[in-house]
Amino acid sequence: MESLLITNGKIVNSDSVNFMASDLFIENGIICEVGANAKNLATAQTQIIDARNMYLFPGGVDVHTHLDLPIKDFTASDSFESGTLAALHGGTTTLIDFANQTKGETAISAFEHWMKLAKNNCHIDYAFHVSLTQIDSSTEEEIIHLMKEGVTSFKTFMAYDNMRLTLEEFSTLFALSAKLGFLITLHAEVGETINENIKQLIKGQMSGPQFHHLSRPIAAEVTAIEKAINLSHKYQVPCYIVHLSSQEGLAKIAAAKKLGIPLLAETCPQYLLLDNSHYSKQTFDEAAKYILSPPLRSPADCVGLWQGLEEGTISTVATDHCPFWLKDKRRGINNFTQIPNGIPGVENRMELLFSEGVIKRNMPLSRFVQLTSSNPAKIFGLYPKKGLIARGADADLVIFDPEKKHTITYKNLHSLCDYSPYEGVNVTGKCHTIVAQGQLAVVQGQCRIQKGRGRYLPRTAGVFAI
Structure with a gap:
């Protein structure tokens, strides 16, 4: 039996x-024991790690990645093999990717296809949301x-012609959520x-990457959030808003939550740390690096x-x-709508949030754990096996050096x-040792x-009162 003893680490949980x-x-x-009795369980074969002056965080849980993703003629530059390796090095020991249904394909077929892509290729544990692009008589x-x-979670879109649902389809899906208990993400x-x-910009010969963010204004996000609020209120079921990018959208969600409407929100490091000034870069490559949807917003939105x-x-x-090589981005050199949308970042999430949140903005360590590990595990039905350092939990841990300085x-x-969109960013704090599956x-x-150690994780219904 393989065993490991970690000594002198400062354990941080969400509470x-x-x-x-x-x-x-x-x-x-x-995890078999936490505290004074832990040493008594060690044997001569037990590996011992001294974590003195370091924090012990639950392994990170990233619930929004796109590996092996095809978009038009492109495929994301990270496969399940390379993407999960990058995640692991950044302290993420569990991720949830997307099984994307194409029009005319069954949701079950989509799930089976993506399961085959991931099987035997992942370094860390994984699960899937299923993205639904059509609602019909077979959906239930x-x-x-x-x-x-x-x-237990299904992603939906109000954008993209080949993916978005109609209002009638949304109503049907929210009614099914009330009946069956799954979570809708949007x-x-x-x-x-x-x-x-886009039509007006291209007509006006405004086709460079600097115009991308003008095509996707904050109003488009806010209107979609308002529709989600109305649906959540009508059917009394939660809706999880992915990659929130604006303070106006945030205000709508905050107001809805105060009224008891069960909305949940996710944001990403890029919307906290990067702004739309990147679209005014001198060269196409430098601007195209930051083409993603929703686009980067103003510095005020970052603050919000x-x-x-x-x-x-x-x-x-x-x-x-959702990374793409620069050669793929260059396919849109004459038309920003042809630039594949997305940026890398799976390896930098925890160190960026620690450095910018805990160190610079006095974010409590417990809040850091909530945002990076325990809350996603709870919402998406992985807790308490994931997102927690306690007896009986999976032994996924990050031994984190809070003083290590480095440049991305x-x-x-x-x-x-x-x-990397974070090229040259100086950070304080770095993963020293990562434990996955003990x-x-x-x-x-x-x-x-090696790859292939990652396991598929069937999930239960989540906890939405967070």
């Missing part, structure tokens, strides 16, 4: 107040089948507004979203890791993407495990 040095005993991938039966397979942008803006984290309106920080550069990252997975930057 922690004091961070006294403590010990932790792990056996066969499970398919959702029931998928829920038995452990899929890409909140109104496609009709975006299409009209930090307040949303502090006040609790935003429940999670995910990455929307894509050349030191494990994503296959050939740039094994020393990464030690001081060196990976010790």
Whole structure:
């Protein structure tokens, strides 16, 4: 039996107040003991790690990634192999990706296809949301089948002609959510507004990447959120807004929550740390690096979203890791609508939030754990096996050095993407050792495990009062 003893680490959970040095005993991938008795369980074969002066965080849970994703003629630069390796190096030990249904395809077929892509290729544990692009007479039966397979969340779109649902389809789906108990997640942008803006911009010969963010205004996000609020209120079911980008959208969600409407919100490091000045870069490449949807907003929106984290309106920080090589971005050099949307970031989420949140903005350590691990685990039905350091939980841990300073550069990252949107950013705090399934997975930057160790995680219904 494999065992590991971690000594003298400061354990941080979502409800922690004091961070006294403590010990932790792990056996066969499970946390068996926390506290003074942990050392008594060790044997001569037990590996011992001294975590003195370091924090012990639950392994990160990133609930928004796009690996092996095809868009038009492109495929995301990270596969399940490379993307999960990058996630692991950044302290994320569980991710939830998307099984994307195409028009005319069954949701079950989509799930089976993406399961095959991930099987035997992941370094960390994984699960799937299923993205629904059509609602018809077979949808209820398919959702029931998928829920038995452990899929308890379904993504929807109000944007993209080949993906968005009609209002009638949304109503049907929200009614099914009330009946069956699954969670609806939403890409909140109104496609009709975006299409009209693109038409006018291209007509006016405004086709460079600097015009991308003008095609997808905050109003498109706010209107979509308002529609989600109305649906959640009517059917009394939660809706989880992915990649929230604006303070106006945040205000709508905060007001709805005060009225008891069960809305949940996620944001991403890019919307906290980057702004739309990047679209005014001198070269096409430098601007195209930041083409994503929703687009980057104003510095004021960044400030507003930090307040949303502090006040609790935003429940999670995910990455929307959706990387494309620069050569693929250049396909849109004459028309920004042809640039594949998305940026990398799965490896930097935890260190960025620690450095910018905990160090610079005095975010409580317990709040850091809530946003990066425990809340996503709770909302998406993985808690308490994930997102918690306690007896009986999975032994997924990050031994984190809070004083280690370094500068982000894509050349030191494990994503296959050939740039980082955070290039040159100085951060304080870095993962020292990462434990996954009870094994020393990464030690001081060196990976010790192979692909294929990641397990598919069937999920239960989540906890939405967060």
